[in-house]
Amino acid sequence: MSLTDGDMATIWLTLRLATTVTILLLIFATPIAWWLARTHSWFKGPVSAIVALPLVLPPTVLGFYLLLAMGPNGPIGQFTQALGLGTLPFTFWGLVVASMVYSLPFVVQPIQNAIEAMGNRPLEVAATLGAGPIDRFFTVVLPLAKPGFMTASILGFAHTVGEFGIVLMIGGSIPGETRVVSVQIYDHVEALEYAQAHALSGVMIIFSFTVLLLLYTFQRKRKAVGMTYGR
Amino acid sequence: MVDKIECGKGIQARFQLGYGQSANKHFELDVEIDIPGQGITAIFGGSGSGKTSLLRCIAGLEKNATGCLKVNGELWQDAAVFVATHKRSLGYVFQEASLFEHLTAMGNLRYAIKRSHQTTSPELLAQVVSVMGIEGILSQFPQQLSGGERQRVAIARALLCQPKLLLMDEPLASLDTPRKLEILPYLERLRSSFKIPILYVSHAVDEIVRLADHVVIMQQGKVLAQGGITELFSRADLPLGVSNEVGAILKCKIVQRDKQWHLMRVAFDGGELWLPNVENNQNNTQRIRVLASDVSLTLTPHSDSSILNVLSGQIAEIINDDDPAMSLVRLKVGDSYLLARLTQKSLQNLALTSGKDIWIQIKSAAIVR
Numbered sequence: 001m002s003l004t005d006g007d008m009a010t011i012w013l014t015l016r017l018a019t020t021v022t023i024l025l026l027i028f029a030t031p032i033a034w035w036l037a038r039t040h041s042w043f044k045g046p047v048s049a050i051v052a053l054p055l056v057l058p059p060t061v062l063g064f065y066l067l068l069a070m071g072p073n074g075p076i077g078q079f080t081q082a083l084g085l086g087t088l089p090f091t092f093w094g095l096v097v098a099s100m101v102y103s104l105p106f107v108v109q110p111i112q113n114a115i116e117a118m119g120n121r122p123l124e125v126a127a128t129l130g131a132g133p134i135d136r137f138f139t140v141v142l143p144l145a146k147p148g149f150m151t152a153s154i155l156g157f158a159h160t161v162g163e164f165g166i167v168l169m170i171g172g173s174i175p176g177e178t179r180v181v182s183v184q185i186y187d188h189v190e191a192l193e194y195a196q197a198h199a200l201s202g203v204m205i206i207f208s209f210t211v212l213l214l215l216y217t218f219q220r221k222r223k224a225v226g227m228t229y230g231r
Numbered sequence: 232m233v234d235k236i237e238c239g240k241g242i243q244a245r246f247q248l249g250y251g252q253s254a255n256k257h258f259e260l261d262v263e264i265d266i267p268g269q270g271i272t273a274i275f276g277g278s279g280s281g282k283t284s285l286l287r288c289i290a291g292l293e294k295n296a297t298g299c300l301k302v303n304g305e306l307w308q309d310a311a312v313f314v315a316t317h318k319r320s321l322g323y324v325f326q327e328a329s330l331f332e333h334l335t336a337m338g339n340l341r342y343a344i345k346r347s348h349q350t351t352s353p354e355l356l357a358q359v360v361s362v363m364g365i366e367g368i369l370s371q372f373p374q375q376l377s378g379g380e381r382q383r384v385a386i387a388r389a390l391l392c393q394p395k396l397l398l399m400d401e402p403l404a405s406l407d408t409p410r411k412l413e414i415l416p417y418l419e420r421l422r423s424s425f426k427i428p429i430l431y432v433s434h435a436v437d438e439i440v441r442l443a444d445h446v447v448i449m450q451q452g453k454v455l456a457q458g459g460i461t462e463l464f465s466r467a468d469l470p471l472g473v474s475n476e477v478g479a480i481l482k483c484k485i486v487q488r489d490k491q492w493h494l495m496r497v498a499f500d501g502g503e504l505w506l507p508n509v510e511n512n513q514n515n516t517q518r519i520r521v522l523a524s525d526v527s528l529t530l531t532p533h534s535d536s537s538i539l540n541v542l543s544g545q546i547a548e549i550i551n552d553d554d555p556a557m558s559l560v561r562l563k564v565g566d567s568y569l570l571a572r573l574t575q576k577s578l579q580n581l582a583l584t585s586g587k588d589i590w591i592q593i594k595s596a597a598i599v600r
Binding site: 040121122124125127128129130131132135136139140143144 | 316346398
C-alpha cells in the first residue's frame with residue numbers, strides 16, 4: 001500500500017488549493033465578520049443567512065449555480081472573458097472561487113464570534129489612547145481575536161480539503177489542475193483500485209484527525225488563560 | 232470659592248443625546264456645563280442620571296450626540312466639527328479595569344506612550360509609575376493583578392497619554408472598600424502632582440468631598456446645579472446624598488495645635504473650631520465636613536454643655552426633608568454656611584424662622600482633605 005506519483009500530485013494540488021482558499025478567505029471574510037459582529041442593521045439577518053447557506057445546501061446546488069454563473073453566458077463568465085481570462089469552470093481558479101463560497105461560513109463564523117466576544121470596550125479604550133481605526137485593528141482586534149482567526153483558518157483549510165461534490169461539478173477531474181484527493185479516491189474506487197483508495201483515504205483520516213485534535217487542544221489552552229473566542 | 236472662568240479657558244460643553252426615534256423629542260441627555268480648566272470637577276448623580284453618557288460625549292464615544300465642546304480654547308465638537316476620539320487629547324479611565332489582556336502592565340503603558348502627542352521622558356514615566364505605586368507589577372499580565380492594581384495601571388496609562396483632559400468614570404465603583412481606600416490617596420496625589428483638569432464621575436459623596444474642587448450635579452439627564460464644592464454642599468435644596476450624608480464643607484486653616492488635649496484650632500470665614508489633632512498633616516489648608524446631623528441649635532449660649540464648638544449665626548433658610556419628621560436648616564456663620572438637620576417639632580418649640588439669630592453647637596467635624 002503506497003502512494004503513486006499521481007496520488008502525490010493530487011495531494012500537493014489539494015494543499016495548494018486549500019492554502020490559497022484559506023488565505024483569500026481570511027482577507028475576504030474578515031470584513032464580513034467584522035460587519036456582522038458590530039452592525040445593528042436590518043440586513044444582518046439576511047446576510048447571516050446567505051453566509052450560512054453553504055452549511056445546509058447540497059454542494060450540487062451551489063455547484064450548479066456557480067457553473068451557470070461562471071460559464072460563458074453567466075455574469076462572472078462574461079466578466080472574466082472581458083478581462084481576457086477565459087471562463088473559470090474546469091480550471092484551478094474556478095475551483096478556488098467555488099471553494100471560497102463553499103467554505104465561507106466556516107471562516108466567517110469563528111471570526112464573528114471572536115469579535116463579538118471581544119466587545120466594543122477594548123476598541124474604545126484604544127481610541128482614547130490615541131489609536132486610529134487601522135492601528136486599532138492590528139494592535140487590538142487581531143491579538144484579542146487571534147483564537148477566532150486561528151479556528152477560522154483551520155476550519156477553512158480542513159473544509160476545503162474535505163470537499164467533493166462542488167469540486168466534481170466545477171473542476172471535474174483534470175490531473176494537476178483540478179483533480180484533488182477526494183476526486184482521486186472516487187476515481188480509484190470507480191476503477192476498482194481499492195488498495196490505492198485505501199492508501200489515500202488513510203492519509204485523509206490521519207490528516208483530518210490531526211487537524212481537529214490541533215483545533216481542540218488549541219481552544220482548550222486558550223480557555224485556560226482566559227482568552228476564549230465566543231461561545 | 233471657584234474663580235470666575237476667564238474667556239476661552241476651561242471646558243464648555245453642550246450636549247444632546249437622543250434616545251429612541253429622532254422624531255420623539257425625548258433626550259437621554261440634555262446638558263450644558265461650564266467648568267474650570269484645572270482641578271478636579273466631580274460629576275455627581277444617581278444611577279441613570281446621565282453622568283457616564285456625558286463623559287462619553289466629551290470623549291467622542293457617543294457618535295449620535297449633538298452639541299459643542301471646547302476644551303481650554305480648543306474646539307472638539309460643534310455642528311460642523313467632530314474630532315475623532317483618537318485625535319482628542321484626553322485620558323479615559325473606565326469604570327471597570329480596561330487593560331489590554333494581551334499586554335503586560337508595562338505593555339499597556341507603552342501602548343499609551345507610543346501614541347501620545349508629546350514625547351514621554353523617562354522621568355515622567357518614573358514619576359507616574361511611582362505616584363501610582365505600580366513599580367513592582369509592571370511585568371505582570373492583567374489577569375495576574377488584583378482589581379485595585381489593575382485600576383492603578385489603568386490610571387497610569389491614561390496619565391501617560393499626557394492628555395489635556397482626564398476623564399474618570401467611577402474608577403472606584405467596581406472595588407470593595409479596602410481597595411477604594413487603597414486608591415484614594417493615589418488620586419489625591421494625582422491632583423497635586425499633575426496639572427491636568429480631571430472630570431470625575433461618581434455617585435459616592437465621600438469620594439467627592441475628598442477629591443473635588445468643583446461639582447456638577449446631574450439628575451435624569453439634566454444638570455441640576457454646578458459650582459464650587461463649598462458653595463454646593465452648603466445648599467439645602469440639592470440631593471447631595473442620602474440624609475445621613477448631608478453636610479456642609481468648610482475651608483479652614485490650622486491656627487493652633489494643643490499638645491495637652493490632642494486638639495487643634497482651625498479658622499474659617501466666620502469662626503473657629505476645635506478638632507482632634509491630625510499630626511502628620513503638613514498641609515496648612517484643610518477641608519472639613521460638618522454633617523447636618525452633628526449640628527444642633529440653641530437660643531442661648533450654653534456653658535454647661537459638653538459640646539466644645541459653639542458658634543453664633545443666623546438662620547438663612549428652612550427646607551422640609553424627605554422625612555416628614557425632619558427639616559434641613561441652612562445657617563449663615565460669617566461668610567460661610569452650615570447645615571443642620573432638626574426635627575419639625577424642635578423648629579416649632581424654638582420658634583425658629585428665617586433670619587433668626589441662634590447659637591450653633593457642632594458635635595463633631597471631620598477633616599476630609
